[in-house]
Amino acid sequence: xxxxxEIRRLDRHFEVRRSLFARAKILTAVNQVSFDxxxxxxxxxxxxxxxxxxxxxxxxxRLIEPTAGSIRFDGIELTQLSDxxxxxxxxxxxxxxxxxxxxxxxxxxxxxxxxxxxxxxxISLARAAAREKVSELLSTVGxxxxxxxAYPHQLSGGQRQRVGIARALVLSPDLVVLDEPTASxxxxxxxxxxxxxxxxxxxxxxxxxFISHDLALVSYFCDRIAVMYLGSIVEILPAVRTQPKHHYTxxxxxxxxxxxPRRRRPTAPLAGDVLSPFAIPAGCAFASRCAAxxxxxxxxxxxxxxxxxxxxxxxxxxxxxCKSSPQSHFxxxxxxxxxxxxx
Amino acid sequence: MTxxxxxxxxxxxxxxxxxxxxSFSxxxxxxxxxxxxxxxxxxxxALTILGLLHLQGGEVDSGRILFNGIDLLRLVERxxxxxxxxxxxxxxxxxMTSLDPLFCVGDQIAQGLVxxxxxxxxxxxxxxxxxxxxxRIPNPExxxxQFPHQLSGGLKQRIAxxxxxxxxxxxxxxxxxxxxxxxxxxxxxLHLLHRxxxxxxxxxxxxxxxxxxxxxxxxxxxxxYAGTIVEAGKVEEVFTGPRHPYxxxxxxxxxxxxxxxxxxxxxxxxxxxVTDYPPGCRFHPRCPRALPCCSILPPxxxxxxxxxxxxxxxxxxxxxTLS
Numbered sequence: 001x002x003x004x005x006e007i008r009r010l011d012r013h014f015e016v017r018r019s020l021f022a023r024a025k026i027l028t029a030v031n032q033v034s035f036d037x038x039x040x041x042x043x044x045x046x047x048x049x050x051x052x053x054x055x056x057x058x059x060x061x062r063l064i065e066p067t068a069g070s071i072r073f074d075g076i077e078l079t080q081l082s083d084x085x086x087x088x089x090x091x092x093x094x095x096x097x098x099x100x101x102x103x104x105x106x107x108x109x110x111x112x113x114x115x116x117x118x119x120x121x122x123i124s125l126a127r128a129a130a131r132e133k134v135s136e137l138l139s140t141v142g143x144x145x146x147x148x149x150a151y152p153h154q155l156s157g158g159q160r161q162r163v164g165i166a167r168a169l170v171l172s173p174d175l176v177v178l179d180e181p182t183a184s185x186x187x188x189x190x191x192x193x194x195x196x197x198x199x200x201x202x203x204x205x206x207x208x209x210f211i212s213h214d215l216a217l218v219s220y221f222c223d224r225i226a227v228m229y230l231g232s233i234v235e236i237l238p239a240v241r242t243q244p245k246h247h248y249t250x251x252x253x254x255x256x257x258x259x260x261p262r263r264r265r266p267t268a269p270l271a272g273d274v275l276s277p278f279a280i281p282a283g284c285a286f287a288s289r290c291a292a293x294x295x296x297x298x299x300x301x302x303x304x305x306x307x308x309x310x311x312x313x314x315x316x317x318x319x320x321x322c323k324s325s326p327q328s329h330f331x332x333x334x335x336x337x338x339x340x341x342x343x
Numbered sequence: 344m345t346x347x348x349x350x351x352x353x354x355x356x357x358x359x360x361x362x363x364x365x366s367f368s369x370x371x372x373x374x375x376x377x378x379x380x381x382x383x384x385x386x387x388x389a390l391t392i393l394g395l396l397h398l399q400g401g402e403v404d405s406g407r408i409l410f411n412g413i414d415l416l417r418l419v420e421r422x423x424x425x426x427x428x429x430x431x432x433x434x435x436x437x438x439m440t441s442l443d444p445l446f447c448v449g450d451q452i453a454q455g456l457v458x459x460x461x462x463x464x465x466x467x468x469x470x471x472x473x474x475x476x477x478x479r480i481p482n483p484e485x486x487x488x489q490f491p492h493q494l495s496g497g498l499k500q501r502i503a504x505x506x507x508x509x510x511x512x513x514x515x516x517x518x519x520x521x522x523x524x525x526x527x528x529x530x531x532x533l534h535l536l537h538r539x540x541x542x543x544x545x546x547x548x549x550x551x552x553x554x555x556x557x558x559x560x561x562x563x564x565x566x567x568y569a570g571t572i573v574e575a576g577k578v579e580e581v582f583t584g585p586r587h588p589y590x591x592x593x594x595x596x597x598x599x600x601x602x603x604x605x606x607x608x609x610x611x612x613x614x615x616x617v618t619d620y621p622p623g624c625r626f627h628p629r630c631p632r633a634l635p636c637c638s639i640l641p642p643x644x645x646x647x648x649x650x651x652x653x654x655x656x657x658x659x660x661x662x663x664t665l666s
Binding site for chain 2: 048049156158186187188189190191192194195198213214215216217219220221240251252253254255256257258259260261262263264265267268269270271273274
């Protein structure tokens with residue numbers, strides 16, 4: 001059986017004009033991205049802001065048009081479909097948005113919000129059946145059915161995001177794209193939403209594309225992880241405990257602030273900022289911040305190469321397998337003598 | 344030596360009491376983490392220390408804030424101004440809005456030197472560039488004349504740190520200084536903040552919702568919930584043996600790379616709104632270990648040795664007879 005989603009050499013550029021008369025500059029948001037999403041898996045996409053992960057999420061559902069490339073959903077080429085045909089496929093692919101404050105219509109009650117997808121699809125339910133459906137959905141996402149009449153402003157952030165999830169489930173989709181669904185929530189509420197998503201995935205046999213900037217969260221939640229940097233996928237980890245081979249993935253792991261004072265990091269693992277997406281370099285996009293970069297990295301863009309069992313890395317000098325991750329950076333540290341070790 | 348101590352602070356916004364009896368202190372050169380979810384009152388505590396509470400419409404009901412032995416709450420605004428920015432500096436959450444878009448960033452750093460230390464603009468420029476170099480800002484001479492919109496988020500937050508450091512303060516209050524930044528940049532800025540305050544012996548009150556930030560750079564921490572302090576102590580102590588059920592829950596609900604699937608512990612319910620705090624212990628409706636007395640009696644703060652104090656009935660057996 002083929003993968004549920006197959007993305008091949010996907011590109012998306014934006015033309016940005018500083019003023020009405022200025023020459024348009026090309027912003028490369030997504031650059032030659034290819035990957036598959038298998039049925040029933042949770043694929044995580046991590047990256048920092050501006051790396052193109054949200055653009056990618058929208059492209060997968062064709063909420064925005066790709067500049068080039070192919071998106072196949074269950075064997076159907078989405079990029080060629082007319083709007084009418086695309087709408088027929090919509091029930092099978094849904095999305096949960098990042099900000100539950102702006103993604104719900106303030107003038108719709110929870111019930112209106114949940115029934116809207118049905119009416120768009122031309123499914124009309126009798127009033128009793130509709131009410132039944134709503135209360136069933138609300139209980140699926142852990143909300144009291146009394147909230148059906150509530151407006152978004154009457155709900156907390158966590159409750160709103162549960163409504164957002166319920167809305168994505170109304171049409172019984174196969175694929176749900178989750179674009180940072182917990183980024184605007186408190187940590188305790190984030191854990192509630194993540195556990196809810198976990199149980200829904202198991203119960204309804206969903207496939208998730210989970211977008212996040214939090215590698216620890218993605219590692220906890222996902223089966224496979226794709227790491228993005230400046231619009232390109234630099235590494236795909238076949239399992240969360242795979243030792244990363246790309247220097248950026250390693251740095252991302254080491255930048256995570258571990259809630260354990262016995263595991264303090266003496267230095268920040270990575271210097272510098274992400275480059276501008278207006279001027280993507282010819283070579284490796286990460287070369288300017290990479291400690292292992294050589295002349296080759298500056299001139300030739302590394303391609304995603306297969307290492308073992310689905311482990312793909314785009315790096316000319318991948319991290320050697322023997323190197324255990326945190327130690328290397330202790331040695332590389334330069335000035336920070338003032339850090340005292342734990343204890 | 345104690346640099347700042349907050350004693351039994353009560354803050355009122357009209358009929359609401361978002362801060363209800365908060366006491367803590369910070370030593371010279373120490374990094375104190377203040378953790379809590381949104382609505383726990385941590386930002387209001389920061390505003391009160393800075394004397395900016397009235398701008399938000401709040402007022403202090405009772406309590407003292409002693410800075411080097413002087414009660415800041417009894418000073419008139421003019422005296423207050425000689426502390427704010429000079430002795431006590433502030434770094435806000437969002438560098439995108441805390442910098443003035445109409446002035447080049449260098450002048451915003453130099454301004455503190457001119458106002459508080461009486462330097463000439465010429466001297467201040469040289470000193471500001473030196474400060475920017477200390478903060479590892481590349482090409483400080485060029486960046487000095489740039490405007491906030493030309494800089495990345497990480498650079499802007501470094502400028503905000505430089506502004507805070509410019510008048511050589513004794514204490515910096517930083518309200519979520521890295522929340523708006525990316526993971527790799529966040530690590531850089533935190534390490535920088537750690538190094539700058541350590542080498543200069545500046546006290547740092549670091550307000551955050553992220554237990555990871557506290558674990559990585561703080562010496563001591565206080566955990567706030569619904570306007571009260573539920574646990575306070577040395578970071579190592581609190582993390583190795585969290586006593587208050589809320590502290591424990593807050594640590595356990597953060598996913599780590601090694602957390603096993605299905606092992607993430609969510610805290611049921613939500614933080615109560617300031618308009619309806621539950622009676623007794625404010626955490627009891629969400630607490631897995633609540634006793635009958637928890638819904639009636641607010642817990643006292645008890646010392647548990649090792650410089651840890653906790654406000655929970657589980658550690659105060661004298662209350663159990665009530666139930």
